[in-house]
Amino acid sequence: MKNHHIKKQSNVRVLILGGGTAGWMAAAALSAKLAGTGVSIRLVESAEIGTVGVGEATVPHIRHFNASLGFDEADFMSRTEATFKLGIEFRDWGRKGDAYIHPFAAFGREIGGVPFHHHWTRARRAGRVPADGLDAVSLPIQAARMGRFGHPSPDPSSFFSTFSYAYQFDAGLYAGYLRAYAEARGVVRTEGKVQDVSLRADGHVEAVTLESGERLVADLFVDCSGFRGLLIEGALKTGYEDWTRYLPCDRAVAVPCANDGPPAPYTRATARDAGWMWRIPLQHRAGNGHVYCSGFMDDDAAEQALLAQLDHPPQAAPRRLRFTTGKRRRQWVGNVVAIGLSAGFLEPLESTSIHLIQLGIGRLLDLFPTSADMDPLDAAEFNRLMDLEYERVRDFIILHYVATQRDDTPFWNHCRTMAIPDSLATKMELFKQRGIVTLYRDGMFLEPSWIAVYLGQNILPTHVDPRAALVSDAEIDRLIAMEAEHCRRAASSMPAHGEILSRYKVQV
Numbered sequence: 001m002k003n004h005h006i007k008k009q010s011n012v013r014v015l016i017l018g019g020g021t022a023g024w025m026a027a028a029a030l031s032a033k034l035a036g037t038g039v040s041i042r043l044v045e046s047a048e049i050g051t052v053g054v055g056e057a058t059v060p061h062i063r064h065f066n067a068s069l070g071f072d073e074a075d076f077m078s079r080t081e082a083t084f085k086l087g088i089e090f091r092d093w094g095r096k097g098d099a100y101i102h103p104f105a106a107f108g109r110e111i112g113g114v115p116f117h118h119h120w121t122r123a124r125r126a127g128r129v130p131a132d133g134l135d136a137v138s139l140p141i142q143a144a145r146m147g148r149f150g151h152p153s154p155d156p157s158s159f160f161s162t163f164s165y166a167y168q169f170d171a172g173l174y175a176g177y178l179r180a181y182a183e184a185r186g187v188v189r190t191e192g193k194v195q196d197v198s199l200r201a202d203g204h205v206e207a208v209t210l211e212s213g214e215r216l217v218a219d220l221f222v223d224c225s226g227f228r229g230l231l232i233e234g235a236l237k238t239g240y241e242d243w244t245r246y247l248p249c250d251r252a253v254a255v256p257c258a259n260d261g262p263p264a265p266y267t268r269a270t271a272r273d274a275g276w277m278w279r280i281p282l283q284h285r286a287g288n289g290h291v292y293c294s295g296f297m298d299d300d301a302a303e304q305a306l307l308a309q310l311d312h313p314p315q316a317a318p319r320r321l322r323f324t325t326g327k328r329r330r331q332w333v334g335n336v337v338a339i340g341l342s343a344g345f346l347e348p349l350e351s352t353s354i355h356l357i358q359l360g361i362g363r364l365l366d367l368f369p370t371s372a373d374m375d376p377l378d379a380a381e382f383n384r385l386m387d388l389e390y391e392r393v394r395d396f397i398i399l400h401y402v403a404t405q406r407d408d409t410p411f412w413n414h415c416r417t418m419a420i421p422d423s424l425a426t427k428m429e430l431f432k433q434r435g436i437v438t439l440y441r442d443g444m445f446l447e448p449s450w451i452a453v454y455l456g457q458n459i460l461p462t463h464v465d466p467r468a469a470l471v472s473d474a475e476i477d478r479l480i481a482m483e484a485e486h487c488r489r490a491a492s493s494m495p496a497h498g499e500i501l502s503r504y505k506v507q508v
């Protein structure tokens, strides 16, 4: 997130409804970035309602969010029981028995001005590299497989500068961490349940009334009330774009257990009969969950399947959740901006939700009203930008399902053959025909991420850049072997992830 400057002195009163990850991220960022502008911020949350209680895996952008608030990494990690995350391992997605890691890094380097994956595809087609051979040419994948972690180098000429990383953290502790930060910057927290919402004559929200009878008036309302969408939907009836036809999973069950040995520096997503299971290793425990489609599996069976594969007893009762994949038709309406689950949810497969919160907050700051009167242009631009990103992320997540070769259950048969958005169909066709990924230069998931999933799930382009043939097979083999050796050596030189984490133990 950039440093945002509000041009005019503004006395806008902001009310954030909800104290989950979205509410407290918004409160922390707004209080820091709008300091000195005259903006006042209040956050209302209800302990009785609680938060969704999941959402522990992130993507590298979160580091920019934390850094922009001035968080010290060691302090943040110890207070949130965080671990480092080099990528996501996908097991059994392409075919049963397959495993690949989507790292936060590109594979290999250009050879003769041609992207590495074109050369790799030629070698793969000729049988000179194995299907999982891509792992060897990725430093973070090698490190992840060895259970090692090291910070990337800030020196762009260093081989260690070629990857990024994210965190896995305890969502409740992170919200608490943000809360302390926001309250220290003047955010006023009110405990209470919103019972009523009153609208002005122009349809904007005027105030919310708590169960206690307290009435809270504001100029701008940030709806972080979770799946309920209390303001954006409950009061304003904005409507929801349902994407279940593309992303059919609609339920989840989550349960924590002890870690099995030192926490791995990556998240795992294992495809199952009617969905997939996650494993997110934190310092003090592992988060486990089963995301599934209720049309293909019932809740009891899903819970039993999750419990059956835990290697330690559950540390809490399993928590069941329901959701509808999709997004609010508009995320900023009148004087209400929805951020977090109230704005939409694409299912947790690539850990995108917290990033979309971060993006929403960044856009809100970019377009922050300079007075209590809202400019519809700001809302229109916010909605355009958020729609674009939701659709890009949606396509990337659908890819994991549609690019399966599995035909062993009705769920996978459905996913493999379902209709997909034209935007994704075009991208997939370009890759299948010629290995083209240059369409993905903007947004959350860039070219390397798409390549990781395509090749990881055995989608090999039929033709590649003809210039790749100008380099001899022997030279390509030599360069691939050299790259693999570099990666192996560099990964081996990194400390064990567990050893690094021991430096970030919670200070009491």
Ligand code: FAD
Pocket (backbone or CB within 6 Å): 017, 018, 019, 020, 021, 022, 023, 044, 045, 046, 047, 049, 050, 051, 052, 053, 054, 055, 056, 057, 058, 171, 192, 193, 194, 195, 224, 225, 226, 227, 228, 230, 252, 253, 254, 289, 321, 323, 339, 340, 341, 342, 348, 351, 352, 353, 354, 355, 357
């Ligand atoms: P919530 O956590 O539900 O918070 C809502 C807040 O609103 C609460 O404080 C509640 O008390 C308050 N509230 C609601 N109604 C009222 C009322 N009437 N009065 C007062 N207060 C009220 N995201 C990731 O990035 N990575 C992941 O790995 C990931 N995994 C997920 C797994 C699952 C199964 C699910 C469902 C989601 C996952 N997410 C993940 C998404 C992530 O959990 C959310 O983006 C994140 O927790 C933000 O939630 P929220 O703050 O919008 O909502």
